Amino acid sequence: MLLAATFLTLALSGGLIWESGFVLLPESVGALMLPFWLAANPKVTLEILRLGLPYACWVAMILGAHEMGHYLACRRYGIPATLPFFVPGPPPIGSFGAVIRIRGRIPDRKALFDLAAAGPLAGFVVALPALLWGLHQAVPAEKAGLEPGGLTLGQPLLVTLLQPLLIGEVEDFYVGSVFVAGWVGILVTSLNLFPVGQLDGGHLAYAVSRRVHRWLARLTVAGLGGWILYEFLGGDMPTYILWFAILLWMRDRHPRLLHETTPLGPGRRLVALLMLLLFVLCFIPAPLKVL
Numbered sequence: 001m002l003l004a005a006t007f008l009t010l011a012l013s014g015g016l017i018w019e020s021g022f023v024l025l026p027e028s029v030g031a032l033m034l035p036f037w038l039a040a041n042p043k044v045t046l047e048i049l050r051l052g053l054p055y056a057c058w059v060a061m062i063l064g065a066h067e068m069g070h071y072l073a074c075r076r077y078g079i080p081a082t083l084p085f086f087v088p089g090p091p092p093i094g095s096f097g098a099v100i101r102i103r104g105r106i107p108d109r110k111a112l113f114d115l116a117a118a119g120p121l122a123g124f125v126v127a128l129p130a131l132l133w134g135l136h137q138a139v140p141a142e143k144a145g146l147e148p149g150g151l152t153l154g155q156p157l158l159v160t161l162l163q164p165l166l167i168g169e170v171e172d173f174y175v176g177s178v179f180v181a182g183w184v185g186i187l188v189t190s191l192n193l194f195p196v197g198q199l200d201g202g203h204l205a206y207a208v209s210r211r212v213h214r215w216l217a218r219l220t221v222a223g224l225g226g227w228i229l230y231e232f233l234g235g236d237m238p239t240y241i242l243w244f245a246i247l248l249w250m251r252d253r254h255p256r257l258l259h260e261t262t263p264l265g266p267g268r269r270l271v272a273l274l275m276l277l278l279f280v281l282c283f284i285p286a287p288l289k290v291l
Contacts (some may be wrong), residue, residue: 006086006095007056012038013094014055015048018177051177056094058130058181060086063098066123066188071100073118077111080104092288093184106255108262109207116203117275120189124278127185134179135162140170152289156186158281190282191243193275196220197250201279206254207264208272217252231286239287 029037038045067084074081080103087096106112153175155163167173175183193201195216205213224247228238264272 002088003060003086005088006098007060008049009088009090010056010059010094011049011052013091014052014059014177014180015050016052017092018055018180019051055177055181058126058178059093059095059184062123062126062130062181062185063095063188065126066119066192067098067100069118069120069122070115073111073115074100074102077107077115079106079111079115097188105258108257108259109264110262110268112203112257113207113264113268113272116200116207117271120192120200120275120278123185124189124282127182127189129182130178131159131182131186132162132166134175134182135159135166138167138173138175138179140167141172141174153180153183154284154286154288156190156282156284158186159183161281186282187284187287190279190284193279193282194220194224194243194247196247197253198255199250201275202250202254204272204275208269210254210260213254214252217250221247221251227285236286236289239289 038048063086064084071081071083082101082103084098084100086098088094089096106115163170163173192199193204195201195205195213197217202213202217205216221244224240224244228240228244231238
């Protein structure tokens with residue numbers, strides 16, 4: 001039921017915003033009246049859902065791959081865990097992500113590391129093709145032609161590096177819903193790789209060292225707080241306020257493992273550096289802005 005509800009909210013978001021740009025709705029329809037208007041106009045609603053299907057499919061696959069990475073890693077180590085729970089959400093994204101519930105203790109640092117790394121890697125592998133195809137289909141836009149009130153997506157370093165290869169040196173470009181789906185996957189990957197608390201990045205840091213986890217968590221919270229202050233003083237609306245509150249609540253808290261002294265090994269330490277690089281490539285300083 002949650003998966004069906006999430007697919008519905010994803011399709012509505014994709015069709016309403018990322019494919020049609022609200023042109024299928026009368027200007028008089030506000031957010032509160034939107035569900036009633038959609039119910040009273042089934043033909044338009046079906047057209048919106050049809051337009052939003054590619055976005056919904058890609059985002060559902062990305063979120064599902066991320067959580068199934070965690071689930072399969074749990075199965076490998078015999079840790080009881082649920083299948084993914086998808087969480088529906090409002091536009092513009094249409095979902096609050098997906099989660100699994102781990103019902104058992106994690107035995108050692110190797111298991112914790114593999115469990116934490118499997119999710120972001122699996123999600124990124126599915127998100128990257130959507131991002132590449134979306135960039136290939138992007139259309140350059142003149143700044144003067146951008147409409148006030150439209151949404152602009154912040155660029156991660158990964159898109160900055162790929163853009164000249166796929167669409168050339170342009171400052172602004174229009175994208176379709178497939179690119180946005182890949183972008184959502186990149187955003188989800190970066191959010192989960194923050195080395196704080198029990199996020200995937202926090203698990204990875206704890207698997208490397210309890211001390212590394214403690215200091216990285218504190219530095220990350222302080223750094224994000226500084227970035228929010230910088231945006232506020234610069235006259236921009238900070239986009240990470242809610243995430244900062246969540247990170248502040250998590251801080252450096254992490255449950256103990258059954259065996260804390262199991263060595264991680266050089267191979268996994270190298271993967272930890274690669275995960276740090278993945279976080280840098282995926283981090284989006286200002287995800288969404290209104291023109």
